[in-house]
Amino acid sequence: MKIASDFHNISDGQNDGHNGGIDPDQPLVPVHFDGQDYMLPEGANLAASLLAAGVRVFRKTPVSASPRGPFCMMGVCYDCLVEIDGMVQQACQTFVKAGMIITMPARPTDVPSLNAQEPSE
Template sequence: MFREVDASRLDEAPACHIEVDGHKVAVREGEPLAAALLKAAVIPMRHSVVSGEPRAPYCMMGVCFECLVEVDGVPNVQACMTSVREGMTVRRQHGARQIGGQA
C-alpha cells in the first residue's frame, strides 16, 4: 500500500517542461505536480469558490482538495496525486468552474 520515496531517484529523473498559466516551467518528470508547482513558486494554486481566498496544498496526500488545478483541460485535478509528465498544460483555478457556459 505504501512505498518509500527514494529522493535520489528524483534527482536523477530527467528534467522536463510543463506549461503553467502560459509560462514554461522546468520540473522533474515523475514528481508530484503539487511539489513541482511549490518548488517553482506557483502559489496560490487556486482561489476558493466561496470567498475567493488564495489556496495552496495542505496535506499533500489527496485529502484536503486545496491543490485543485486544471490539467490538459480537465478541471479539478488534485495536483498532489498527479505525476508530472513532459508537455503537461496546467492552469490555476479561480472560483467555481463553469459548466455549460454558466458559473
C-alpha cells in the same frame, strides 16, 4: 523559464518511477502553469514540483477568491485542485508529464454572494 530546485530522493530505496520524491537525476520536462513555463522532474509529484519551483497559489476559492495551495499533500483537503489539460484534478495525486497544460480551475460565475438575501414572498 523556471526550474524546480534540486531535492534529494525521499524514496525507501525502491524506485518505481513514481515515488513522489524529486530526484535531481530525473530528467526535467516542460510544463505550463497559468501563463508561465516550468521545467519539472518527470514522474515527480506535481504539487511538490510546483512548490519547489516557487508556485504558492494553485487555485482560488469560488466565493471569496481566497488563494489556496497544497496543504495536506495526501488527497484529503482538495486545496491543490488544478485544471490539467481540461480536467480538474488534485496536483498532489498527479505525476509530472511532459507538455502538461495546467491552469487554475475556472471560477463559477453563478455562485451567489454570501451576503445575498433570499427574496421574500
